[in-house]
Amino acid sequence: MENFTDYTVLYDAQNSELFESSVKASLDESWAIIAFESVDMLTLPKDSQVLLWLPDSALYALIPYAVEHNWSVGFLPHPDLKRFYRSFPLPKNIEEALADIKETQTAVLSDLLYCNGHLVLSSVMLGNSAMMTSASNMDNSLWCKFKYLVSMTFNLSKVSLSPYTLQTEKGTIVNTAALGVTFVYRPKSSDFTRYLVSETEVDKATLNTFVLAPRSISEVVRFLLSRLFTGKRSSQGLADYIGHMQTRTIHVVSAQPITFTVDSEPYTDDAIDVVIEADALKVISQALPTKVVSEEVKESIRISSLPKGQAVKELINRPLPWIHHLDHEEVKETFVNLKENAQTSESFLVLMVLATLLATVGLFANSAPVIIGAMILAPLMAPIISLSMGVLRQNIDLITTATKTLLVGVLLALFFGVLLTLITPLQAVTSEIAARLSPTILDMAVAIISGIAGAYANARSEVAKSLAGVAIAVALVPPLAVSGIGIGWLDWHTFSEAFLLFITNLVGIVLAATLTFLFMGFSPFHLARKGLLIALGFVVVVSVPLFLSFAKLVDKQQIISKLEGLNVDSIELRDVQIKQQKPLYVSATLLSNQNIDNNQLDEVKKQIEAQLNREIQLESKIAILR
Structure with a gap:
């Protein structure tokens, strides 16, 4: 001007x-x-x-x-x-x-946003608007954030989704369930939307619609935490419980009257029409973003993660479940893959035989690299994970198929382990064999962690390449190979201890994988409850000898800790080992700068017994220091 x-x-x-x-x-x-x-x-x-x-x-x-x-x-x-x-x-x-x-x-033509005839300066919100805005409006103090989180946590049990039908200008219809919906012209117009997508440097005559649709309380918690601790837009894009649409107009209807707010002013109506009026107001300013002039505005619809179909009916007007239950279409792909993995295929049989032979040779040769190679070859993880899915969903066909394949694999491993043991003239218990003869509760922990990883990798194709690492961690075939060696030697202790380790791995993986699939939403809890209780029962039974073995391990380590470096009349104990605990059999090197006679040996034994407060048998090696 x-x-x-x-x-x-x-x-x-x-x-x-x-x-x-x-x-x-x-x-x-x-x-x-x-x-x-x-x-x-x-x-x-x-x-x-x-x-x-x-x-x-x-x-x-x-x-x-x-x-x-x-x-x-x-x-x-x-x-x-x-x-x-x-x-x-x-x-x-x-x-x-x-x-x-x-x-x-020259005055700039600016777009205006209207909702049911009301001018909108900031945003239109429907649904649970408090959930979407409160966290952003508060100050940044940790105490304030903590109070907000506590207050919202107490209300989680009351959180539910409502059904909405949204229709865009070009006729795209979205039937979904949502906790809340926000309409803005610019994303930074609302505290809820300002961190969701980046602000563009140009203006388009489009309306931004954000649909908040968490399917579980766990996703609500994730959202609340993101509201509390997100200070800038995430580079990873929208969360999987948020949909985003860009269009010129949105028509919203619901099965019941819609309560909504226009710039925090409450209204109720049977339907909502949110409209962008392009080039409506002449603004005298150069500060507004550059306006994109286009006769036709392209719609952007990003709603693939929103509830749809049967999922909407299961979610509306009831408290949210603690975990998200996937619908049939989302479960189908993983379920089909696991059903194929449960089959007794030719490749399964061949790999099972080769893995067993390789593991047995590695055990006799005391070679860790060879045993690791056998772990990678072993195909047993596939039917076990399939069995877990069958237990979760109480699918008898999948349970039967996976169990048959698992039994075939176990019998093959035992047979070829025994066969190779009989034709191998070796009877020594190597350190690799001995490592499989004392399973403890720590091995159960390994199995549980591996089961979680195995289930997650099978459910997420992008991390399936990690399955080799899971196979190495859990080591299913080596214990079976040692069990075969025990049968070949007619050694009950070797067989039973190694087979207990295999059973530990088996039940730990099944329970952990079942729980993982449950938390990932592959089944509702009421369907999975029976299978979980059975799996948990097996874990409890197997854990009894594991806890006893772990107690022995702790006792052994405590004894070694007490005796290592003990000095008795200028005689020092080195390299203490416990070869037997009932009766206690202690092996140690006695280090001295002079010869040790029987009286001194008796004194060392007496001091050890006094230190441990129990009788022992002492095996000693004498080392003279000059």
Whole structure:
């Protein structure tokens, strides 16, 4: 605008004193200042150039009036002008605002957002608006965040989704269930949406619709934590419980009257129409983003993760489950893959034989690399994970098929382990064999962790390459190979201890994988309960000897810790080993700078017994230090 005196300045008479102090001092004395108390008093002609110094509350009536009369409007910072800046990023400093207006040659056409005829300066929200905004509106203190999290946690049991049907301008219909829906022009217009997607440097005549649809309390918790601790937009895109649509208009209906807010003002209606009116208002400013001029606006619909079909019926108007239950289509692909893995195929038989032979050779050769190779070859993990899915969903066919394949694999391993043992003239218990003869509760922990990893890798194709690492961790075939060696040697202790390790791995994996599939939503709890209880029962039974063995291990380590380095009359105990615990058989090297006679040996034994408070058998090696 070339001549600033062409403007008519419009202000609220009720705030005239504040206006005088903050604005009038910056105005040229030749400007005309028109005071008014209501829109009805306005007598400015159409096509006027007007400056507004008004609060948000006055703009809801004034802006539509300005559009109707084709005014070119400039906005001056007002103490109560807050929501306006959400959709109009104009200067908030009076000097900067005046300079911006002076430098503007041509008014910019700006889009306006309306909901059921109401002007929207910030956002429209329906559903649980408190859940979406409270966290962002509070201060950043840890105490405030903690109080918010606690208050929301107590309300989690009451959280439920409501059904909505959304129809875009081009006829795309979305039937879903949501905790809340937010409509904004610019993403930063709402505290809920400002961190979800990046702000563009250009304006498009499009409406941004964000649908919050967590399917479980765990996802609600994830959302709450993201509200508390996210300070900027995530580079990983939208969370899988949020949908995003860009279009010019949205029509929303529901099975019941819709309660919604327009800039926090509550309304109730049978349907909602949220509309972008393109190029509606002439704004005197250069600060607005560049406007993209296009006759046709392309719609962007990102709703693949939202509830649909049967999932909507299961979620609406009832408390959310603790974990998300996948619908039939989401389960189908994983279920089909696991059903194939449960089959007794030719490749399974061949790999089982080769893995057993390789493991047995590695055990006799005391070679860890060879045994690791056998672990990678072993195909036993596949039917065990399939068995876990069968237990979870109480699918008798899958349980039967996986169990048959598992039994065939076990029998093959035992047979070829025995066969190779009989033709191998070796009877020594190597360290690799001995390592499989003392299973403890720690081995159960390994099995449980491996079961979680195996189930997750099978359910997520992008991490399936990690299955080799899972196979190495759990080591299913080596214990079976040692069991075969025990049968070949007719050694019950070797067979029973190694087979206990295999059973430990088996039941631990089944329980852990079943729980993992449950938490990933592959089955509702009421269907999985029976199978979980059975698996848990097996784990408890197997854990009894494991706890006893672990107690022995702890006792052994404590004895070694007490005796290692013990000094008795200038005789030091080194390399202490416990070869037997009932009766206690202690082996140690006695280090001295002179010969040790029988009396001294008796004194060492006596001191050890006093230290341990029990009788022992002592096996000693004498080392003379010179």
